[in-house]
Amino acid sequence: MITFFLDNYLRNKSMLFWIIVFPSLFYFTFSTIFYKLGEDFKPELEADIPKIFFNVLKDHFDIVQIRDENKIIQDVKNGTADCGIVLKSGEFVVYYTSRTTSSIAKDMLESFFSAFGFGGKEIKVEIIEAKGKRLSSYEYYFPAGVLMVILGVGFFGGIYTEAWFKEIGLDKLFKILPQRKLPIDLMMFLSHFFAMLISLFALVTVSTIMGVNVNYKNLTFSALFGAIIFIPFGIGIGKVSGKHSELVANLLYFPMLFLSGAFFGVSFKYNPATTIVKILRGKMEFSQIALWVVISFAIYIAGSAWYAKAE
Amino acid sequence: MKVIQVSNLWKKYKEVEAVKGISFDVEKGTVFSLLGPNGAGKTTTVEILIGVRKRTSGEVKVLGEDPERFSKETKKKLAVVFQETAIFENLTPYEILKFFKKTYEGDSNIEEILKYLDLWNQRKTLAKHLSGGQRRKLLIGTILVHDPELIFLDEPTTSLDPASRRNIWRVIQDLKAKGKTIFLTTHYMEEAQELSDVVCIMNEGKIVTMGRVEEVIEKSGLKTIVTAKLNDEEIRIETTEPDKVTAELLKKGAEEIDIRKPNLEDVFLHYTGRKLK
Numbered sequence: 158m159i160t161f162f163l164d165n166y167l168r169n170k171s172m173l174f175w176i177i178v179f180p181s182l183f184y185f186t187f188s189t190i191f192y193k194l195g196e197d198f199k200p201e202l203e204a205d206i207p208k209i210f211f212n213v214l215k216d217h218f219d220i221v222q223i224r225d226e227n228k229i230i231q232d233v234k235n236g237t238a239d240c241g242i243v244l245k246s247g248e249f250v251v252y253y254t255s256r257t258t259s260s261i262a263k264d265m266l267e268s269f270f271s272a273f274g275f276g277g278k279e280i281k282v283e284i285i286e287a288k289g290k291r292l293s294s295y296e297y298y299f300p301a302g303v304l305m306v307i308l309g310v311g312f313f314g315g316i317y318t319e320a321w322f323k324e325i326g327l328d329k330l331f332k333i334l335p336q337r338k339l340p341i342d343l344m345m346f347l348s349h350f351f352a353m354l355i356s357l358f359a360l361v362t363v364s365t366i367m368g369v370n371v372n373y374k375n376l377t378f379s380a381l382f383g384a385i386i387f388i389p390f391g392i393g394i395g396k397v398s399g400k401h402s403e404l405v406a407n408l409l410y411f412p413m414l415f416l417s418g419a420f421f422g423v424s425f426k427y428n429p430a431t432t433i434v435k436i437l438r439g440k441m442e443f444s445q446i447a448l449w450v451v452i453s454f455a456i457y458i459a460g461s462a463w464y465a466k467a468e
Numbered sequence: 469m470k471v472i473q474v475s476n477l478w479k480k481y482k483e484v485e486a487v488k489g490i491s492f493d494v495e496k497g498t499v500f501s502l503l504g505p506n507g508a509g510k511t512t513t514v515e516i517l518i519g520v521r522k523r524t525s526g527e528v529k530v531l532g533e534d535p536e537r538f539s540k541e542t543k544k545k546l547a548v549v550f551q552e553t554a555i556f557e558n559l560t561p562y563e564i565l566k567f568f569k570k571t572y573e574g575d576s577n578i579e580e581i582l583k584y585l586d587l588w589n590q591r592k593t594l595a596k597h598l599s600g601g602q603r604r605k606l607l608i609g610t611i612l613v614h615d616p617e618l619i620f621l622d623e624p625t626t627s628l629d630p631a632s633r634r635n636i637w638r639v640i641q642d643l644k645a646k647g648k649t650i651f652l653t654t655h656y657m658e659e660a661q662e663l664s665d666v667v668c669i670m671n672e673g674k675i676v677t678m679g680r681v682e683e684v685i686e687k688s689g690l691k692t693i694v695t696a697k698l699n700d701e702e703i704r705i706e707t708t709e710p711d712k713v714t715a716e717l718l719k720k721g722a723e724e725i726d727i728r729k730p731n732l733e734d735v736f737l738h739y740t741g742r743k744l745k
């Protein structure tokens with residue numbers, strides 16, 4: 158039965174574009190444009206730097222303040238800190254090494270400093286030691302690509318297909334079918350899940366060609382939990398959103414994507430997408446995952462109940 | 469035996485009262501037509517009877533069960549062709565029929581159905597590329613893959629050309645010959661007249677009149693209809709004295725005078741003061 162759904166879904170050329178070409182293309186382009194950026198890291202801040210900067214930064218980073226400039230440089234060199242910031246004759250100096258996390262941390266701080274315009278001071282960046290391999294942007298953005306697939310195919314696709322079936326009246330047909338083994342929603346889930354796997358396969362192929370060492374364990378977990386979290390979530394919303402499905406999907410999709418921490422170091426705690434990014438980076442937080450699974454199924458059940466009652 | 473029993477059925481949407489207390493029964497093996505203009509409440513009635521919509525009040529029994537709580541067994545005895553021609557757009561007629569056959573655990577021969585419906589050449593065409601008529605035929609095909617007892621057809625020929633309409637009529641007549649009970653809705657008077665055992669005329673959520681076609685016409689008290697063209701205007705007169713009316717019309721210089729028996733369209737006009745279409 159599921160094959161009917163999957164066939165119907167995958168024979169749609171525009172759907173194929175969104176499933177296969179778009180994520181890979183976007184991933185490739187994005188990685189090429191932004192060839193370096195950051196993840197969670199630990200900077201050190203010189204004690205002379207005004208308190209307010211420290212307060213702003215500590216909300217986002219695991220930051221410490223230290224008196225001694227030499228100690229900061231030493232910590233950055235031996236990896237205790239990912240980078241250091243010192244106020245030196247009117248300008249900020251950011252120390253970093255070419256270690257992956259260090260260079261990412263530098264980029265992040267740099268962008269923070271420019272974004273907050275700290276007293277109009279210049280930022281000077283000094284590399285203090287060059288060793289080790291730099292993280293390639295393809296590696297860095299791989300989670301972003303995976304997340305796009307999960308959100309795009311699972312979540313967006315879930316909302317859209319569900320709402321579209323309703324719009325053309327196919328949902329009525331489903332209601333009269335004497336169902337056999339699988340309920341329709343489960344078939345919807347499975348067909349989106351398979352589509353997601355196909356999409357991920359395309360993405361992994363592109364990434365592997367670009368030299369990314371894919372961690373299949375993390376990828377498997379994120380695909381699995383991504384499907385379990387986002388597809389019911391999407392279907393639940395699709396049942397309610399009707400004609401406005403595309404708008405609703407976009408309104409939820411982009412903030413979730415961009416506040417996930419996959420593109421920029423900014424990860425929004427209250428975002429299921431952040432959980433997926435963490436899984437991809439090897440940090441399984443089971444309590445978080447469980448929470449989102451529960452929320453997602455609650456949304457699904459609420460959407461279904463609303464739909465059953467609505468006229 | 470009564471296959472459908474409806475008593476005092478009401479349906480209120482948020483703003484509209486679509487069905488206002490209708491009652492009727494459908495006997496096994498008959499073709500029952502709900503005839504009425506757009507917005508009469510036909511689709512609403514059908515959707516309540518097949519269990520996809522909740523009723524506001526009233527008693528409904530279909531094959532002995534409340535449609536809101538159909539068992540799987542009862543669902544298998546039903547077949548529906550919806551007014552919206554929604555179907556899996558990216559599957560072929562062959563695949564779609566296979567899907568229905570599997571779902572209903574039918575044992576028919578899909579190839580034969582495709583040939584019977586004259587869809588053999590389109591069997592590998594994606595549904596989205598079918599013409600309106602072919603699409604309807606395919607939807608009709610979905611009810612032939614299993615052996616339903618009760619068939620609902622919601623405006624199965626709307627917006628089809630006369631040839632396709634005849635084709636679908638033929639299928640309906642074949643189903644009737646096999647003893648199936650058919651619940652048909654239409655806004656074509658000829659269709660109801662041609663196919664029905666019992667016709668139920670509906671307008672603005674209420675039943676206007678109901679019975680066998682001849683019965684309905686008889687009950688309306690209409691005797692003869694005279695139509696003519698007078699000063700380039702179509703005129704239509706209900707009368708019991710056609711000769712007198714005709715003579716008068718001739719005197720006035722009317723053209724294309726036609727004297728005929730009343731049909732369902734006339735009955736509708738008689739009760740509601742408006743035309744069917």
Ligand SMILES: Nc1ncnc2c1ncn2[C@@H]1O[C@H](COP(=O)(O)OP(=O)(O)O)[C@@H](O)[C@H]1O
Nearest residue numbers: 468481484486505506507508509510511512513
């Ligand atoms: N889902 C709905 N929500 C609100 N009003 C509806 C809905 N469906 C139908 N209606 C209204 O109910 C009335 C009857 O519609 P319908 O049953 O579709 O008539 P018919 O099938 O005879 O054309 C119409 O006025 C229509 O606008």
Ligand SMILES: [Mg+2]
Nearest residue numbers: 510511551623
């Ligand atoms: Mg209708």
